[in-house]
Amino acid sequence: MSDITDTAPLPVVGEPGSARPGIVQRIRDVWAYRELLGNLTRKELKVKYKGSFLGFAWSLLNPILYLVVFWIVFQKILGAGIPNFPIFFLAGLLPWNLFSTSLGSGTSAITGNASLVGRVWFPREILIVAPIGANLVHFFLQFMVLIGALALFRVAPSPVFVTLLPFALLTLLVLVGALGILFAAVNVYLRDTEHLLELLLLAWFWMTPIVYQYLMVVESLGRYGRLFMLNPMTSIVITFQRALYNHTTTGGVDAADARGIGAGSKIIPDASVLWYFRNLALVFVGSLALFWFAMWVFGRLEGNFAEEI
Amino acid sequence: MSKAIEIHNVEKRFRLYHEKAPSLKERVIKFGRLEFEEFWALKGVSLDVESGQSVGLLGHNGSGKSTLLKCVAGILRPTAGDIRVYGRVAALLELGAGFHPDLTGRENVYLNGSILGFKKKEIDRIFDDIVDFSEIERFIDNQVKHYSSGMYARLAFAVAVHVEPEILLVDEVLAVGDEQFQKKCLARIERFREEGRTILLVTHAADLVRRICDTAAVLDHGELVTVGEPSAAVATFRETLVRRGLEVPEEALDNPLWDHSQEVRITSVSVKLSDSSRSFLPSGDPMTVTVGFETRNPVDDVVFAVSIFNDADDNVYGANTSTLGLEPQRLSGRGTTTFRFPSVPLLDGSYKIHLGVHSIDGRVSHDHNRDCTFVISSDTKSAGIVDLAPEASISIDRAERRATG
Numbered sequence: 001m002s003d004i005t006d007t008a009p010l011p012v013v014g015e016p017g018s019a020r021p022g023i024v025q026r027i028r029d030v031w032a033y034r035e036l037l038g039n040l041t042r043k044e045l046k047v048k049y050k051g052s053f054l055g056f057a058w059s060l061l062n063p064i065l066y067l068v069v070f071w072i073v074f075q076k077i078l079g080a081g082i083p084n085f086p087i088f089f090l091a092g093l094l095p096w097n098l099f100s101t102s103l104g105s106g107t108s109a110i111t112g113n114a115s116l117v118g119r120v121w122f123p124r125e126i127l128i129v130a131p132i133g134a135n136l137v138h139f140f141l142q143f144m145v146l147i148g149a150l151a152l153f154r155v156a157p158s159p160v161f162v163t164l165l166p167f168a169l170l171t172l173l174v175l176v177g178a179l180g181i182l183f184a185a186v187n188v189y190l191r192d193t194e195h196l197l198e199l200l201l202l203a204w205f206w207m208t209p210i211v212y213q214y215l216m217v218v219e220s221l222g223r224y225g226r227l228f229m230l231n232p233m234t235s236i237v238i239t240f241q242r243a244l245y246n247h248t249t250t251g252g253v254d255a256a257d258a259r260g261i262g263a264g265s266k267i268i269p270d271a272s273v274l275w276y277f278r279n280l281a282l283v284f285v286g287s288l289a290l291f292w293f294a295m296w297v298f299g300r301l302e303g304n305f306a307e308e309i
Numbered sequence: 310m311s312k313a314i315e316i317h318n319v320e321k322r323f324r325l326y327h328e329k330a331p332s333l334k335e336r337v338i339k340f341g342r343l344e345f346e347e348f349w350a351l352k353g354v355s356l357d358v359e360s361g362q363s364v365g366l367l368g369h370n371g372s373g374k375s376t377l378l379k380c381v382a383g384i385l386r387p388t389a390g391d392i393r394v395y396g397r398v399a400a401l402l403e404l405g406a407g408f409h410p411d412l413t414g415r416e417n418v419y420l421n422g423s424i425l426g427f428k429k430k431e432i433d434r435i436f437d438d439i440v441d442f443s444e445i446e447r448f449i450d451n452q453v454k455h456y457s458s459g460m461y462a463r464l465a466f467a468v469a470v471h472v473e474p475e476i477l478l479v480d481e482v483l484a485v486g487d488e489q490f491q492k493k494c495l496a497r498i499e500r501f502r503e504e505g506r507t508i509l510l511v512t513h514a515a516d517l518v519r520r521i522c523d524t525a526a527v528l529d530h531g532e533l534v535t536v537g538e539p540s541a542a543v544a545t546f547r548e549t550l551v552r553r554g555l556e557v558p559e560e561a562l563d564n565p566l567w568d569h570s571q572e573v574r575i576t577s578v579s580v581k582l583s584d585s586s587r588s589f590l591p592s593g594d595p596m597t598v599t600v601g602f603e604t605r606n607p608v609d610d611v612v613f614a615v616s617i618f619n620d621a622d623d624n625v626y627g628a629n630t631s632t633l634g635l636e637p638q639r640l641s642g643r644g645t646t647t648f649r650f651p652s653v654p655l656l657d658g659s660y661k662i663h664l665g666v667h668s669i670d671g672r673v674s675h676d677h678n679r680d681c682t683f684v685i686s687s688d689t690k691s692a693g694i695v696d697l698a699p700e701a702s703i704s705i706d707r708a709e710r711r712a713t714g
Contacts, residue, residue, distance in 0.1 A: 036423040043420060047411045119403045120424050121383035303386030306379065307323060 023295045029123040044134035059138045090146045091244040092210035092237045098139040100201045105131035106180025114309040128180045161243035168239040171284040178291035185301040208233045215266040235279035313507040314358040319390035321351040350376040352531040363508035365518035367546040368528035374511045396475030410454035421468045435471045443467035470497045476507045515543040572608045573666045573675035577601035592687030598648040607641035610669040615648050618661045637669040654696040655685045
């Protein structure tokens with residue numbers, strides 16, 4: 001007899017009385033399986049561009065191609081007149097890309113891994129978190145491009161507001177984690193979810209101030225301007241724009257580019273760090289609550305995943 | 310002894326929808342009332358497994374045995390009741406679950422290991438053993454999608470058994486690879502057992518249950534029919550099959566190769582060579598094979614058989630006590646049967662001894678043993694199997710001699 005029986009503590013699968021482990025326990029389980037999380041994240045990264053000629057370069061090309069298209073349409077054809085448009089656009093697009101790709105892959109994470117879910121036990125939440133991790137790596141790569149663009153356009157980020165970025169990123173991750181877990185669970189039972197999500201993300205993109213200025217919408221909404229803040233992505237995106245783009249008005253910059261709107265037009269609020277922080281904090285708290293709710297729903301539904309997929 | 314698995318009053322209900330994967334549209338149209346049938350796969354099953362025990366779960370297709378195993382593995386959640394598992398679990402429900410075709414064998418070993426809950430360091434330590442066991446050293450850095458199904462299964466099995474779980478859950482995965490590899494898998498599982506690990510095995514191969522398990526449980530339509538000694542459980546299992554009018558799966562039949570009545574059991578086999586200090590038998594020396602047996606009840610018309618096979622599985626010699634001139638015996642209690650070979654004139658090589666006990670008409674096989682081998686070493690330079698040891702002489706005719714001279 002070896003020393004197996006002495007090994008302590010032994011994990012218990014399924015709680016007595018209630019077959020459903022609590023949320024805290026499940027978060028602990030995910031932590032215990034962090035090795036798998038790392039491996040699955042690496043797998044996502046390796047597999048995504050496997051066999052493609054450009055490989056990881058696609059991750060960088062994607063936002064650049066987006067940029068070219070939107071620059072032509074908005075700056076040249078529609079004449080939106082935002083100075084240093086590439087910086088403004090990328091500052092908003094990169095967090096949005098992280099959000100939309102993570103939510104997309106998270107939602108189909110359970111149904112897409114049917115063979116795993118049906119055959120092996122591990123904390124299912126990992127399947128949703130892993131693609132978020134992979135997208136985070138892409139995000140950082142794309143961020144390098146953005147930093148390159150900052151140097152190219154000689155735009156200096158605001159050091160004070162840059163300190164808010166880690167918090168903005170964390171908020172984004174909690175938000176997308178919560179939505180991903182919620183949608184992934186629902187998608188097992190209603191496969192329409194992932195198709196619906198494509199439309200939702202398209203609408204959501206246009207409702208977020210990425211290609212246009214936040215203040216333009218707020219001003220046209222008048223006293224309902226605050227409603228725009230109901231979109232949690234708004235707070236996150238404008239924080240990125242404030243920190244990296246670092247112009248609050250068109251005034252004082254390249255006037256040729258600013259022909260669409262008068263010099264001095266507002267782009268993003270010239271508010272204090274505290275204002276931005278407060279907006280983010282509200283989203284963060286809301287996301288945490290949503291996360292808890294998502295975990296609760298996921299916990300109720302996951303018991304039947306193996307038989308439903 | 311501590312408990313490894315506690316299954317308490319577990320029930321599992323499946324809903325069988327008449328149409329698969331209901332969409333939102335259907336749900337809206339039917340106000341969420343989809344037609345389904347309820348199906349109870351498990352109806353209040355309770356079973357405790359002691360630590361270090363190996364338990365076989367027998368049952369016909371649809372008896373709920375795989376469902377129960379999946380519940381223990383945590384893949385399915387019971388509708389009612391609870392299951393506690395004490396220890397690190399590796400579930401061999403399907404080999405290679407979690408292998409990604411685009412990754413290499415090496416990457417998949419790490420991925421698969423971490424799916425089973427193991428750290429990189431732990432896998433580093435056993436990586437070489439895994440590769441050795443799977444016999445795919447040359448291909449370990451190739452993408453798994455280029456593997457043959459046998460290679461795939463071997464690698465997957467190697468990972469699962471090398472991560473050294475405290476509890477191993479096995480679901481009929483032994484039917485992979487060639488016979489050679491199956492033997493290796495079985496040997497590995499038997500070693501697991503000797504090391505005091507807990508095994509829960511789902512199968513309908515009765516022979517496997519007898520070989521590996523201390524206890525067997527029989528499930529029939531979601532209910533636990535019996536838990537007990539493997540032979541008795543196998544008998545009950547067959548009864549349930551017959552009673553239900555179900556086709557008895559091949560593995561559960563009395564196939565003389567696989568399954569034996571065990572009315573007469575071989576308890577020991579020993580091979581005595583002429584010189585016990587040597588590990589081989591010089592060609593032509595005597596050899597004695599002794600078979601110990603026991604019976605629970607008196608058994609009539611018993612015949613013992615002995616066969617010798619060479620490496621190429623050619624039957625070099627075969628006989629039984631009847632063909633050797635002994636009357637079929639009525640046996641009861643314990644005893645020994647001895648085959649005394651005055652001379653074994655075989656040539657160099659290793660040989661296997663197969664021993665069997667069966668009825669005189671050959672219809673009932675009681676037991677067999679194929680574990681004995683011996684090695685022959687001969688001084689001659691002759692080729693073949695049997696040393697016929699001819700005397701060679703050459704004589705020369707005078708006439709011929711004159712002609713050539």
